[in-house]
Amino acid sequence: MFMRLAGLPRRIxxxxxxxxxxxxxPLALWSSVALRMGTWHxxxxxxxxxxxxxxxxxxxxFIRIGLYRAVIRYLDDKIIYTVFYGVTLSVLLLTAVIVxxxxxxxxxxxxxxxxxxxxAYIASSRFLARGLMRSLERIEDRRQPVAIYGAGRAGLQTALALMSGPEFRPVAFFDDNREVQGTNVVGVRVFDPSEAMEVMKAKECRQLLIAMPSASRSRRKEIIQKFEREGVVLKTLPGMGELVDGRVRIEDIREVGVEDLLGRDPVPPFEDLIKSCIRDKVVLVTGAGGSIGSELCRQxxxxxxxxxxxxxxxxYALYKIEQDISRHRINFEVVPILGDVLNSEHLEKVILKYGVQTVYHAAAYKHVPLVEGNVIAGVMNNVFGTLSASQAAINGKAETFVLISTDKAVRPTxxxxxxxxxxxxxxxxxxQDKSHSTRFCMVRFGNVLGSSGSVVPLFKDQIRNGGPVTVTHPEVTRYFMTIPEAAQLVLQAGAMGKGGDVFVLDMGESVKIVDLARKMIELSGLEVRNSETGQGDIGIEFTGLRPGEKLYEELLIGDNVSWTSHPRIMTAKEASIEHSQLMAYLRNMRSxxxxxxxxxxxxxxxxxVPEYKCPQL
Structure with missing residues (x-):
């Protein structure tokens, strides 16, 4: 009977x-008279x-003030104010009727x-109905149980959002604050994190959501390391800067990513630097649909x-980034242009037509094995595409030209x-050419997490498909940085250049790719398969270094490096070739x-490039 009641249409x-x-x-009125008269009759x-x-x-x-519009199972304490207001008006009208x-x-x-x-009667009836509805839901609840780490505001909003959804059911909170341990938040108990595994096993819960968006990356890393080998599927909320108006939505929840394991908090951008080449200027981004180019556009x-x-x-890449940007409220014009950077004449016309002042050149082929097998295409796009774009910038009288470079340019193999x-x-x-006023600089950094050339998307797909996860060599290491941090640093470095500067981003500590693969498997709630016993879920296979691949990446060719005013940006003094001599070489190469x-x-x-160690030569 009660289950049928819970399933009745809302109107009923x-x-x-x-x-x-x-x-x-009427019962409330009769009760008040009985209490006043001191008799049951x-x-x-x-x-x-x-x-x-x-x-x-x-x-x-009650109808006018919306008391019947509230959904019973999601009632909160605000209903008391609605009842208070409605009953007070009722008393005033009743008094008028009596007079x-x-x-x-x-x-x-x-x-x-x-x-x-x-x-008391009206409010109690609502809370009694809510309790009955929730009890009936728990009996038939087939949603996945999930625990939440963090019983603060974000944790509360997350729990409420999950409760209203069809997929997850919060069963426990964990919080480091001893004052809230043992209390209930929206009907869910708050436990000491040291009891986490026992509580989760007792509640048959294998998913943990880290709801601490304001916590530092190092703190997140500590929490993740506690659970990564426990067979728990870890998920997290974005950082505070990514949450809109402090409101948590289900779609904001994501799997714990490699960025949460870097353990290094990004330095807030220097506003004066990041705006000097952008604010009230006409900006052009080549390769705007790529992973780096699109993030540059967002920043x-x-x-x-x-x-x-x-x-x-x-x-399609151009369409996608234009649609992405159009979702933001902007009060300036965004112009999508289909074009090839090798067509210098077309790009020059675009720069002149719109009066472009700043160019960020992100267009490049960057997949090592593909470029290794397509040498001429790689040279045309990366070298002559850059030459074509830079000459278009000079002829179009652009003020600043910033090249997005890579750590693979250092002693390349x-x-x-x-x-x-x-x-x-x-x-x-x-x-070196003083006949023009365009200021050139380049920014060199390592791998960015989630880019089209990163191993992270590949590993995710392999884990999703049941493995194995393929790593080229057990000792291969790489530097990593998040795409937003890299884009912000590029914008800031571009404002520092005086002409011909090579800027190098501080990438932190290098990461072993095999360790990265192992952590990604464990963060998915799976176990790395033991090659000897065969026990475990996902195996790791070593495929051997690909053509031209290095074990270790570097960021500097020489030792002549100095720090800038920004703690994450260095400038390097690298050898160069005299302009006229270089142009003669490039003419022969183009031929x-x-x-x-x-x-x-x-x-x-x-x-x-004398540092280039060509394996085929």
Whole structure:
């Protein structure tokens, strides 16, 4: 019977609450008179009609103030204020009826008692109905149990959001604050984190949500390390900067990512630096649809440029970033341009047409094995694409040109790294030319988490498909940085350049890729398979280094490096080639590319980038 009641349509449930009020309101009046008279059988015959008039006076008030619009199972304490307001109006109208009806037999003090009794009866009926609905839901609840680490405001909002959804059911809170341990938050018990595994096993819960968006990355790392080998699926909320108006939504919850394991908190951006090349300026981003280019665009729109030009070769990537940006409230023009950076004439016309002042050149081929097997395409896009874009910037009289470079440009062992180092040399050479006013600089950094060239998306797909996770070598290490932090640092470094500067981002400590793979498996609530016993869920296989791949990446060619005013940005003094000499070499290289002579292209790369250790030569 009760289960059928819980499944009734909402209109029927509202009707039932209204009928209960038709009974409770006269009962509250009778109770007040009985208490006032001190008898179970008060004489009410002379004003019995009041008991019938009262509901018809009060229920319209309840309807008007929205008492019947509340969803019973999600009622909160605010319902008391609604009942208080409605009953108070009811008492005032009842008093007017009594005065106009000249009801002298009713004790006036009983109206005060009625006011209290009616609030108690009506509010209690709501909370009783809520308790019944929730009890019935728990009996049939098939949602996945989840524990929440953090019983603060974010944890409370998260629990409420989960309770209203069809997927998860909060069963426990864990919090470091001893004052809240042992208390209940929205009906869920708060436990000491040291008891976490025992509590989760008792409640058959395998998922833990870290609801501490304001915690530092180092603190998150500590919490994650406590649970990563316990077979618990860890999920987290974004940082406070990513939450909108402090409101938690179910879609904000994500799996714990590698960025949570870096243990290094990003330095807040220097506003004067990040705005100097953007605020009230016309900004163009090449490769705007790529992982770095798109994040640059997202960071740029936060700093109100006068106009943002999205320059991209891939149609769908351009469409996607334009749609992404259009979801933000912006008061400036965003112009999507389909084009190839190798078409210098087209890019120059775009720069002149819109009066571009700042160019961020993110267009590049960056997948090491693909570029290794497509040498000419890699050289054309990465080297001559950079030359073409920089000449368009000069002819279009752009003020600043920033190249997005890579740590693979340092003592490269692959074509991709060599082409990026040559792209740096192109800008260093152009910076020596004093016949133009464009300021050139380049920013060099390592891997960014979640980019199209990162191992992280690959590992996620492999884990999702049941493994194995493939790692090239047990000793291979890489530097990692989050995409937003890298983009912010690029914007800040670009403002520091004086001409020909090579900026290097502090990437923190390098990470072993095999350790990264192991942690990603464990954070998914799975166990790494033991190669000897065969026990475990997901195996790790070593496939051998790919062509041109290095065990360790570097950020500097020489030792001539100095810190800037920013704690995460350094500047390096790297060797360069005289501009006219470099242009002569590049003409010969372009001729080799046009004739399809891959061997000559490799030879030219080796000659122009002496640090390049070409495995084929």
């Amino acid at each position: 449930k509202i009707l039932l609450m209204l009928l209960s009020d038709l009974v409770l309101l 008060p004489e009410v015959t002379s004003y019995i009609w009041l008991f019938f008039v009262l509901p018809f006076v009060t229920i319209p008030i 106009m009806g000249r009801v002298s037999a009713l004790p006036r003090s009983s109206l005060i008692i009625y006011w209290i009794m009616a609030i 740029i729109i936060l700093n109100t440029p006068r106009k943002l030009i999205l320059f991209e070769q891939a149609e 692959n074509v991709m790294g060599a082409t990026k180092r040559l792209a740096e040399l192109v800008l260093q050479g152009l910076a 080799a590319c046009s004739s399809g002579d891959e061997r000559s292209v490799r030879d030219a790369l080796k000659e122009l």
